[in-house]
Amino acid sequence: EKHYFKTFRDKKSMTMDGRHVELGANIGGVEDVDSALANGAECIGLFRTEFLYMESKVHPSEEVQYEAYRRVLEKMGDKPVVVRTLDIGGDKELDYLKMEHELNPFLGNRALRLCLNTPELFRTQLRALLKASRWGNLHIMLPMVATIDELREVKGLLEEIEKELLEEDASLGIGYKLGIMVEIPATAILADVFAKEVDFFSIGTNDLIQYTFAADRMNEKVAYLYQPYNPSLLRLIKMVADAAHKEGKWVGMCGEMAGEVQALPLLMGLGLDEFSMSAPSILRIRALLSKVRMEDAAQLAEAALGMENQEQVGTMIKQYMDKLE
Ligand code: PEP
Ligand code: MG
Helix, strand or coil: CHHHHHCCCCCCCECCCCCECEEEEEECCHHHHHHHHHCCCCEEEEEECHHHHHCCCCCCCHHHHHHHHHHHHHHHCCCEEEEECCCCECCECCCCCCCCCCCCHHHCCCHHHHHHHCHHHHHHHHHHHHHHHHHCEEEEEECCCCCHHHHHHHHHHHHHHHHHHHHHCCCCCCCCEEEEEECCHHHHHCHHHHHCCCCEEEECHHHHHHHHCCCCCCCHHHHHHCCCCCHHHHHHHHHHHHHHHHCCCEEEECCHHHHCHHHHHHHHHHCCCEEEECHHHHHHHHHHHCCCCHHHHHHHHHHHHCCCCHHHHHHHHHHHHHHHC
């Protein structure tokens, strides 16, 4: 079976009837890139930069970050590298950053909120990213965006920093795409507004599910509410995909769901363009993709959107998968 999957390493990610999507890897640092490529990744769909910060005893300097981003970009060549800006807080802490105790850390000062509240921290990362952008195909992605105003604030900051960098060195080639993670229901609901102002979306199902069902992703007692196949979540995904496509933008997924075999046909039917997952999942997903027909995927999605609960969707998917084997 392993050998069978390996035959997909250098193949395109394509359905039986020729619809192409991108399959990428989630990474935590430059040390993961070789394995991503060895597993046939067509892109890095999520570079979780928080590891750079968590592995360090001090705030990683602009130079240290620049070096890390440059190396990942260089290794990937023309292939897209989606770098997520710092997503700390929630359950993740840093020794050198004073964070106040919060009653609800997952609803508190985390990710983009923390970055916007700690401008020096954020500026350092954005400077390093823009400087590194000349070395590859950089996509900057903002985590936990909840309002269009947050997005606009970051855009303002990026413009300011770009100007500043070009004043320091006019020959610096700066070029990148800007996207957001859709992992807060408010953002999914307003995806049509966001779609006009970003280059891409990536759906973070781990958090989107947590916030949609109001169920802490770390709490086992409520783990039954982690429901990727609940029609409520599927409708959100559909809204995001439709909104993106209406503006000619692409929409990916980088939560755990993106690497789940049972989810793939449904997600194809909902219109996703890119899937980013742990590297060892890529070939299995690519192999399955080659057996999917878009007509069937669309039918699955349409039926699922009209269902009542996760169980009904699960039963339908199982029937479809059994026939596929
Ligand atoms: C997500 O929320 O789905 C995601 C990919 O981000 P993280 O798991 O790092 O919060
Ligand atoms: Mg998340």
